Amino acid sequence: MSLVVDRWNELAEIKDELADRDWFMGTSGNLSIKVKDHPLEFLVTASGKDKRKRTNSDFLLVDHEGHPVEKEESKPSAETLLHCEVYNRVSAGCSLHVHTVANNVVSEIWGNHHEVVFKGQELIKAFDLWEEDAVLRIPIIPNHPHIPDLAEAFGEHIYSDRGAVLIRNHGITVWGRNGFEAKKLLEACEFLFQYQLSLMHAKNSLLNSTNI
Ligand SMILES: CSCCC(=O)C(=O)COP(=O)(O)O
Numbered sequence: 001m002s003l004v005v006d007r008w009n010e011l012a013e014i015k016d017e018l019a020d021r022d023w024f025m026g027t028s029g030n031l032s033i034k035v036k037d038h039p040l041e042f043l044v045t046a047s048g049k050d051k052r053k054r055t056n057s058d059f060l061l062v063d064h065e066g067h068p069v070e071k072e073e074s075k076p077s078a079e080t081l082l083h084c085e086v087y088n089r090v091s092a093g094c095s096l097h098v099h100t101v102a103n104n105v106v107s108e109i110w111g112n113h114h115e116v117v118f119k120g121q122e123l124i125k126a127f128d129l130w131e132e133d134a135v136l137r138i139p140i141i142p143n144h145p146h147i148p149d150l151a152e153a154f155g156e157h158i159y160s161d162r163g164a165v166l167i168r169n170h171g172i173t174v175w176g177r178n179g180f181e182a183k184k185l186l187e188a189c190e191f192l193f194q195y196q197l198s199l200m201h202a203k204n205s206l207l208n209s210t211n212i
């Protein structure tokens with residue numbers, strides 16, 4: 001099998017798994033996987049498709065500027081430039097973007113702080129943070145409507161082969177050295193977001209019940 005076919009199948013499997021979690025509401029989300037360096041080429045999801053379905057036109061091969069390598073009927077994701085930022089800045093191999101209710105709510109609650117911070121949570125180890133007092137900081141950037149502006153703001157937070165950035169009231173993008181790592185980080189982030197929101201809700205209920 002060629003490298004492109006290998007990577008295509010790997011990304012298709014990740015797409016199916018994220019679809020099973022219902023993380024592609026309303027055609028949202030986009031995924032990419034690197035095929036080669038020098039010159040950079042990566043597969044990215046086609047724009048506006050129902051990512052819960054598998055078709056022969058789910059992905060396009062694009063270059064370092066996000067332009068299709070060959071003439072295609074479908075268009076690359078409208079947010080391809082964010083994936084370009086990842087591959088042009090670090091040697092990550094996969095980048096995943098999803099919209100969930102939890103990541104949107106967290107991005108709005110902590111948006112004015114420009115980051116959400118997790119400490120004392122086992123799952124921050126997914127980011128290779130093993131020290132007892134380790135802290136995971138996930139930056140939150142504004143949801144610039146102009147994609148090149150959004151990509152520029154996003155790119156300022158890419159300095160490692162693995163990472164995560166929240167886009168306020170939009171979604172999250174994570175990247176890792178390969179598909180396995182990117183998916184692991186995405187699942188860890190969503191766990192932490194859901195935990196944080198459940199904890200706030202539980203504390204609030206407790207407070208209200210003891211005030212009666
Ligand atoms: C309908 S979701 C709005 C666009 C978006 O944020 C997204 O993630 C999906 O865009 P794409 O062009 O990748 O389908």
Ligand SMILES: [Zn+2]
Pocket residue numbers: 028029030079097099170171
């Ligand atoms: Zn999006």
